[in-house]
Amino acid sequence: MAKITGKCWVASDYVMAYDIIIQRFWTSPIDKAENAKWVMAGVAEEFNRENGFVEGGFTFIVAAHNFAGGGKSIEHVVAGLMGAGIQAVFANSFSRLQFRNAINYGLPFITCRDLAKGCQTGDELEWDTESGTVLNLRTGEAFHSVPVAPFVADVAAEGGLMNFIRNKIADGSIHELH
């Protein structure tokens, strides 16, 4: 169906949730635009300023092991990434807490082994959301990602878990959750 094209930022292993949103913002309201202003501030020095990451204009993050790990459950992490224009994160593995939050917000966290080895920051990628294929337009190399589960796709299609549940409450099908 859809193909999404855009610039990627390539991370290493262990990009931690508490570096994506640094400590002084943990008690801030969850707000995509607000959380985006300082998102990734603790991950790299170049992002440690207002709109530092947003101004990079990235569409994808390509990470390796345990993206957004470190045991913080705060949703500012996913909200901030979405606010910064990120449309998918590819990694070898994700932290459980943020993987959940991403599904609930409708931001695809896609398992795609070794993509980080075939990309540099700034490369244009093309992601085929249906087949899961990720093409690096600079090198021409293609990578295969794990397809999105039906429940996850349903939630994303309705704009996140809140809308998904809201719609079920409205149409009376909420009791059918199984």
Added chain:
Amino acid sequence: MIPMTITEKIMALNSGRDKVVPGQLVWVDVHSIMTMDYLGEQCFKQFRSLGVNEVFDKERVICVSDHLVPPPNEQFATMLNRWRQIVKEHEIAYFYDLGRQGIAHQIMVEQGHVLPGKVSIGTDSHANTYGAVGAVGNAIGVTDAAVAMATGKCWFRVPESVKFVIKGTWQPYVMAKDLSLHIMGMMHWNGHLIYKTLEFTGEAIEALDMAGRMTLCNMTVDLGAKNGIVAPDAVTQAYLSGVAKGDWEMIASDPDAHYDAVYEVDVTNVGPTVALPDKLDDTVPVEKVVGRKFNKAFVGTCTNGRVEDFAVMAEILEGKQIHRDVNMIVVPASQAVYLEALKRGYLQTLVEAGAAIDTPSCAACAGIHTGVAGDGDIVLSAGNRNMKGRMGSKNAQIYLTSPAVVAASAIRGEITDPRETGTY
């Protein structure tokens, strides 16, 4: 019947299924939902935005003030006022606010809000603690909490199970925390246990009291696991008797259940263990770091702020003085813990030794208040995380260890093996 692990059984039982398999996504009935002062207001707001006015069960949405109390500044005082207002508006039956407070995970277990065979969730990462009583305890975000407050349900991916068989006999001054740190060193922080259930079994687990089981399950989140669990037994039964808010039944893994991996640890060979600054899995036996100086000592948190922890400290510090170059802060995990430690005289012993006692809260563990670390501080902590900046300044170092090691070391002002305490 296909054999199942305890976690699979709990997921099946509470989702109206005969069986579940790892990887399956299921909507599960939750027994209780915990939220606390710094995320709770947002949970209620999100919940209201679903178009629902009343929570699914006013006795099963548990509200706790722990991160921000007592408020150290106007911002937090104002947040707390809004929090109190929103809890009141929703007529929540159990609200553990300042005066009746405690760290949420301690409250959930000691007040009987989590039960064997049930699923409980909380908006804080250490909700894994609930596995100590044989519940599936999970940390969730604001969105999941809002949905569960409205529906009494939460979606889960059924996790693969990994079994830890803990054999042998606990040695003097070796605590559950030492085993936690030992496993952290062995399996690595957020390593290949990501998303797994860790099931703790074996004679050394059966010998462990509830406080120790809570410590062990608590830190499974820092291994990257989904949950940690100890099957209910006579210890669980005795602990829950009189406090359990609801009925429950014994539940256990089938003997032929499938595990992705089984690890054995002989606790006889585990000694006091220390995690070096910045990385939780950079652990060493205490002998390797004996003599290293530090200036702050901290014992409290949902990991190690219980009566049993203070008992060991009081035994070590009885009649001794904390070194003048060390500031020790001790924070009981709840008012109930505080009162019990007071009655038993442990707090008197600690104060006489030169420790400062603070009112129950998450305290400096989250770097928010009550003794945060400044530039140049070297902290010896019985908490759960030691990454840079965790307790305040990024220019502080945090060693993590057991309450026994903290107490013994505080006397000398340098890291000390608690097994040597009788020798000087």
